[in-house]
Amino acid sequence: MENPPAFRPSFAGEGVVRALLRARDWSNFPYGQPEAWPREIRSTIEMVLDAAAPTAFYWGPDCLYFYNDAYLHVLGDKHPAALATPFWGSWEELREGFAPILAEALAGKACNLTDIRFTVVRNGVPETAYFSYALYPVFGARGEVAGILNPAVDSTAAMVSNRRREFQLRLGDLIRELTDPGDVVAGASALLGEYMGVDRVVYLTVDDAGEAGSIGRDWSNGHLPSMAGVTVRLDDYGAFAAQGARAGRHLIISDVVADERSAPFAHAYAALGVRAVLAIPLLKNGRLRVILSAHDSAPHVWTKAQIGMAEDMLERTWSAVENVGAQAELRRERDQSEYIFDNMAEGFAMLDTAWRIVRMNGEGLRLTHKTAADVIGRSHWEVWPGLLGTPLEALYRQVMDDCRSGVIEVPCATPQGEIWMEVRAYPALDGGLAVFFRDVTARRKSDEKLRETDRRKDEFLAMLAHELRNPLAPISAAAELLQLGKVDEARMRQTSQVIGRQVRHMTSLVDDLLDVSRVTRGLVELDMQPIDIHRIVTDAIEQVTPLIRTRRHHLGLELTPDIPLVSGDRNRLVQVFANLLNNAAKYTPEGGHIGLRTEVRPDHVLFHITDTGIGMAPSLAARAFDLFSQAERSSDRSLGGLGLGLALVKSLVHLHRGTVTCSSPGLGQGSRFTVCLPRLAAQEEQAAAPPQEAPRPRSGGPALRIMVVDDNADAASVLAMLLESARHEVIVEYDASEALALSAASGCDVFLLDIGLPGMDGNELARRLRAQPETAHAVLVAITGYGLQSDRIQTAAAGFDHHLVKPVDIDDLFAILANVGQPGG
Known part of the structure; x- marks a missing residue:
């Protein structure tokens, strides 16, 4: 067998990389001197150095990096530090994209990739480059992957x-x-x-x-x-x-x-x-x-x-x-008139001298329920023949003949019903007409509603005057009788009862007025508490029972055995149901039937109040809760009332997040009112206990020295007589300045002050009484016709302890006096 060629000594040959390899000190290289390297490694490196194309070789698990001269432009300033060193030490920026590919090659799988994008750092600056390259495993003597041969082509220029x-x-x-x-x-x-x-x-x-x-x-x-x-x-x-x-x-x-x-x-x-x-x-x-x-x-x-x-x-x-x-400028010039025309908030149409419709904008088509094809090029009278002979035709002809504009409101039939249209016609330059038109149905209805409201207001004021004059007549007669001075005790008592009843009636009228005013202006503050619905109903019936007995009505109750709780202001809810029961009693003929039934649902409670009374026409039922709404009454107003009760009921129920409705089969067939109130959740009902009403203080207590200050001599005198009848010593003054001059030496325990005094008003007098040592600790009670929350804030700021509204509830006043001098009184 022929021996393999010997390794060329010291990387013989020309080139930058060969020279560096020859000059390198290999004493610390992991694989020792080049002469000791495995034959397959030596031959692969020689092949790389001889290659004309950019080629690299990664040796071993650390991928020691060898490359040829053609590869130097790929490396940039990474050369010569990269030579014969671990690959990742020079190309860390490629790890994310290149590491998985290199791992496959080290596992023995060849890879060929084209135009792969990398961010490489050359001359210290990162730049985007593209490479097409291959990775070929190089196997050792035992068949293991000893390294990776990497021929590469920089395809950046072509890609760019x-x-x-x-x-x-x-x-x-x-x-x-x-x-x-x-x-x-x-x-x-x-x-x-x-x-x-x-x-x-x-x-x-x-x-x-x-x-x-x-x-x-x-x-x-x-x-x-x-x-x-x-x-x-x-x-x-x-x-x-x-x-x-x-x-x-x-x-x-x-x-x-x-x-x-x-x-x-x-x-x-x-x-x-x-x-x-x-x-x-x-x-x-x-x-x-x-x-x-x-x-x-x-x-x-x-x-x-x-x-x-x-x-x-x-x-x-x-x-x-x-x-x-x-192009945009041309479009703006071309479209400006079209834009204005099509985006007007009212209908617009152009008619020529032959009454043909030349143009109509989108709003005009919408208002007339037509399409452009329906109207453009056609005669106005052909499209709307029903307008011939009407005031609108007369207006059009007058504008066209006289060249003067005109306006008219006309009814128009539409698929949804009749509407009212305001039409303004102007002469056009070509002799035709420019017509603007808009739907004014809502405005006309609003005007009609205002007129109706004004009419009802006038009726209400007339009724109010009548209602206030009625109790004045017996009061005046009683006063004349008392002035005769020859009235026995029984007649005196009867006369006093007449005056008391009439005063209570007038007070009720004024209270209704004030309640409606406060509620409609949002000045009512509710004291919301968990309330037993049976307690509400019982208290309301107690208030209305005298009227029901007087008119000999039968009152039927159907109360649910469950006793759910609602969240509300007890006094206001009692007022709601008392008003509804009182309304039923007034408008039901004597001996009639009134029913009150409760119905409990999971989330709310229903109260149904029915009667067999005069009933309501559909028109009245639709506005029964409107302010000033009243049924037709006889001129003597024998049933009383001002038509405020139901308006007040609706407002108070809405404040409790509830609803109230009414219905009637018709005149003479009775009425039905239903109140729906939100129910407390089950867990809230278990946790809540109905509030206990504190016992009301009674009149009595020690005799006191009291000063009454009121410029109304009659009111002051009557109040003094009532106080003296309860064993109190009373001083009456009609002028605030004189009252202040006497106050220090008077030794009074209590001062009852009118607020609307001439000169120095009651609030200023109260402040001065609080400022002087002799009266600083006296009890100050405001007696006034002003009962709004803002009025109460002003009297409290002036130093008053209590605020009573005229006519004064005597029980409330006596309760205040009974607590004077008591601990916590």
């Missing part, structure tokens, strides 16, 4: 050329599809940024002086912020850059810090986040118009291909922007 052609094609397709100049710039900038692999692309439109530029739209990959809307002064980045741009010269800087031209202005570039910049100016008719800039946040070596793509993009984008802008 292909990508530039692809970029040009995509740019052309993109520009053809866009019609807005801003979209053209933004789309082309994004495409260029994608192909160049940069962080930002800026399209700078330069002013006429060539001193500054504005950025409308740009593109960024997120590594650098957008510069859209920024104005840039060219000289801020160096005179060399500004002068070069005005002269049409490219600015190519791979590193603004290292480049001696830009280094003095590095701070200006850093403010924009720029480390590398490529700027391509565009001159038209000798004037700088645009600068296209590509920015990178890291040093970037700009290739000829990238510069070429930027030049392509700038020239084609400029042309497209100019073309799109010109």
